[in-house]
Amino acid sequence: xxxxxxxxxxxxxxxxxxxxxxxxxxxxxxxxxxxxxxxxxxxxxxxxxxxxxxxxxxxxxxxxxxxxxxxxxxxxxxxxxxxxxxxxxxxxxxxxxxxxxxxxxxxxxxxxxxxxxxxxxxxxxxxxxxxxxxxxxxxxxxxxxxxxxxxxxxxxxxxxxxxxxxx
Numbered sequence: 001x002x003x004x005x006x007x008x009x010x011x012x013x014x015x016x017x018x019x020x021x022x023x024x025x026x027x028x029x030x031x032x033x034x035x036x037x038x039x040x041x042x043x044x045x046x047x048x049x050x051x052x053x054x055x056x057x058x059x060x061x062x063x064x065x066x067x068x069x070x071x072x073x074x075x076x077x078x079x080x081x082x083x084x085x086x087x088x089x090x091x092x093x094x095x096x097x098x099x100x101x102x103x104x105x106x107x108x109x110x111x112x113x114x115x116x117x118x119x120x121x122x123x124x125x126x127x128x129x130x131x132x133x134x135x136x137x138x139x140x141x142x143x144x145x146x147x148x149x150x151x152x153x154x155x156x157x158x159x160x161x162x163x164x165x166x167x
Contacts, residue, residue, distance in 0.1 A: 054086035081108030101141035
């Protein structure tokens, strides 16, 4: 399975959020071609804002008790650039690579973390910044946000989504 196929699976996961009229963000953890865990946005309707899709997918994978060496070979795919919280969780999980579709200039942490790590790297055995790749199937992910905007005409997540599709 190539990285585009993995991102399509992740976009399909994000689309599940539309069932509950939630902002469609999806995340999938892969080990090779195997799906280890997956999650999509589900906190708006319950007023829970910390369990981002990436956090939920990582927590599910964490409960499977993989060793750090195995985790470093895993990939996190997400439809939105991880925020600082989710990037920190991915690092604590020891994920090896992160792929995302859309940049998130409002709260995305990829550029900040990459620059900070490059300028301030200290020797911390076993704790490294994963390789991060952005812009994968960006337009397809924007299309899912358009579906959300058509479904839910107003609200904070809608305004956030409108910003993301114009980038």
